Amino acid sequence: MKFLVIGGAGYIGSHMVKQLLRAGHELVVADNFSTGYRSALPGGKLVELDIADAQALDDVFAAEHFDAVFHFASFIQVGESVTEPAKYYRNNLAATLTLLQAMVRAKVKHLVFSSTAAVYGDPVYVPIDEEHPKAAINPYGRSKWMVEQILEDFDRAYGLKSVCLRYFNAAGADPEGQLGERHEPETHLLPLILQAASGRRESITVFGRDYDTPDGTCIRDYVHVVDLVAAHALAVDYLLAGGASTAFNLGNGQGFSVQEVIDTVRRVTGQDFCVSDAPRRAGDPPRLVADPRKANAILGWQTQFASLEDIVTHAWKWEQKHPWH
Ligand code: UFG
Numbered sequence: 001m002k003f004l005v006i007g008g009a010g011y012i013g014s015h016m017v018k019q020l021l022r023a024g025h026e027l028v029v030a031d032n033f034s035t036g037y038r039s040a041l042p043g044g045k046l047v048e049l050d051i052a053d054a055q056a057l058d059d060v061f062a063a064e065h066f067d068a069v070f071h072f073a074s075f076i077q078v079g080e081s082v083t084e085p086a087k088y089y090r091n092n093l094a095a096t097l098t099l100l101q102a103m104v105r106a107k108v109k110h111l112v113f114s115s116t117a118a119v120y121g122d123p124v125y126v127p128i129d130e131e132h133p134k135a136a137i138n139p140y141g142r143s144k145w146m147v148e149q150i151l152e153d154f155d156r157a158y159g160l161k162s163v164c165l166r167y168f169n170a171a172g173a174d175p176e177g178q179l180g181e182r183h184e185p186e187t188h189l190l191p192l193i194l195q196a197a198s199g200r201r202e203s204i205t206v207f208g209r210d211y212d213t214p215d216g217t218c219i220r221d222y223v224h225v226v227d228l229v230a231a232h233a234l235a236v237d238y239l240l241a242g243g244a245s246t247a248f249n250l251g252n253g254q255g256f257s258v259q260e261v262i263d264t265v266r267r268v269t270g271q272d273f274c275v276s277d278a279p280r281r282a283g284d285p286p287r288l289v290a291d292p293r294k295a296n297a298i299l300g301w302q303t304q305f306a307s308l309e310d311i312v313t314h315a316w317k318w319e320q321k322h323p324w325h
Contacts, residue, residue, distance in 0.1 A: 002026040003236070004066045004108075006051060006099065007073030008044065009036025011181045012114065012170055016070060016229040018042040018179060023233065028064060031073070040179060052095040054102055061106030068110035068236050069103060071096065074144075077187055078118065078283060081140035092143035097150060104158045110239040111151070111162040112232050115247065117221075117288055119145040119166060126255075127291035130166070130247050138283055148247060155245045163235040163243070168221035168251030168290045170228055172311035173318035180318030181225075189258060190222070190312065193265045194319040196273035203273060206258050208280035211287075217258035219287040221251035224305035224314070234299040248299065251290025252306045261308065268312045 003020060007013040008029035013036065017029055027044035030051070049056040051073055074092040075081070081088040103111065118141030119134050136142040147164075154160040171190045173180030181191050195201035209216040231250050256264075262275060295301040305311060 001067045001236075001240070002028075002064060004028050004030060004060065004069045005044065006030045006069065006071045007036065007114075009033060009038060009040050010072055011183070012167075012225055012228060013070070013072035014040040014042060014179050015174060015225045016072065016232055017044055018174065019226070019229045019233060028060065028066070030060065035075070035183070037182060040182070042178065050095070051099040052091070054098050057099060057102035058105065061102055061108060066108050067240060068112065069099075069108060070112045070232060070236070071099065072114050074114065076140065078138050078140045079187070079281075081138050081143070082283070085139035088139045088143045092140070093146050096147050100150065100154055100160065104154065104160060109159060109161055110236065111160060112235045112239070113147065113151065113162055113164045115144045115148055115164040115166045116141060117166050117168045117249070117251070117290065119148065122285045123288060126287050127253055127289045128249065129291040130249055130294055151245065161239050161243070162245045163239055164247035165228075165231060165235060166247060166249050167228060168223055168249070168288060170225055171222040171315065172224040172226065172305060173314045174226065175314050175317075177317045177321050180315065180322065182322070189220075189261060190265075190315055191319070193262055193273075194269070194312075194316055197265055197269045197271040197316070198319050203276050204262065205276050205278045206262070207278055207284060209277055210280070213257055213286055215257050215259045218284055219255035219257050219289065221253065221255050221289045222261070222308060222311055223251050223290075224303065224311050227303040227305055230304070231295060231299060231301045234301055238299055246298075248295040248301075249290040249292050250295060250301075251292050252303055253290055253292050254306065255287060255289040256308050261312075264308045264312050265316075268309055269316050
């Protein structure tokens, strides 16, 4: 099969590229390198473009026929989306609409779209299934939910079939140590803790110990990046086999608290580091845990690295291999 992977130089996109190439697919990788890294590209033919550029997209679609598109290119910082909503609506929403229109013009009928658990907002129940009310509490989550709704309309009007994959907390790294997480600035819990463990950061701050959870810290459903991309591969198979447009939660169905992640890092790395406490971070729900049974049942998705130890071990290997300064 021939696929276009947009945002293939980013954290999750680069792991996807590696897995698709290994499966023998032909790839064109598109990235504007606003947050991705050339060094993260495991292969495939590279096209440097911004999906806001309709002409550049038309050129790519005119040059090759794709069986499907994977769309990973978006801004992901919840806090930034609150202070700079225009940036999020321009890229995550408007530029994605430009991409969808280009796909319609080129008659490319299948899309695997990176969505997020942030579409649900503050959970009214956990574990969260796909029917849970959508009440995003920040522009990041809203931009993704708006795209999901546009995709429903594009299916009805133009027959564009899509799978929206709602990620819970993507974490971990390529077990072979070739790829990993690298955001500038880094805001995610696990890479920040690992930076503290490796000495690249003085300490890690826990945002809130007064939540209504067993140890008072927030609970999240961490899902290994290799398992995430495996779900995308299953999703594209599902679409190419004639599957209807739909959405799936991607998580393990198991939650770990911030304190448990810190304890696991100490255990796995054998390193100690300073932990300081700070008040709650705005907009953090106490507990986000997926009900992944729909993806298990329909896609046949089973996670390979469900243990937090595996996630931490692989991310630690990456952190040690790449001691950036
Ligand atoms: N946390 C800390 N200290 C830190 C960083 C994070 O205590 O220095 C805590 C947060 O308060 C939260 C947990 O660790 O309770 C996880 O935080 P992350 O920033 O790693 O991840 P989020 O759960 O906030 O966000 C993730 C994705 C978003 C997505 C969201 C909802 O990164 O893109 O899940 O699905 F929107």
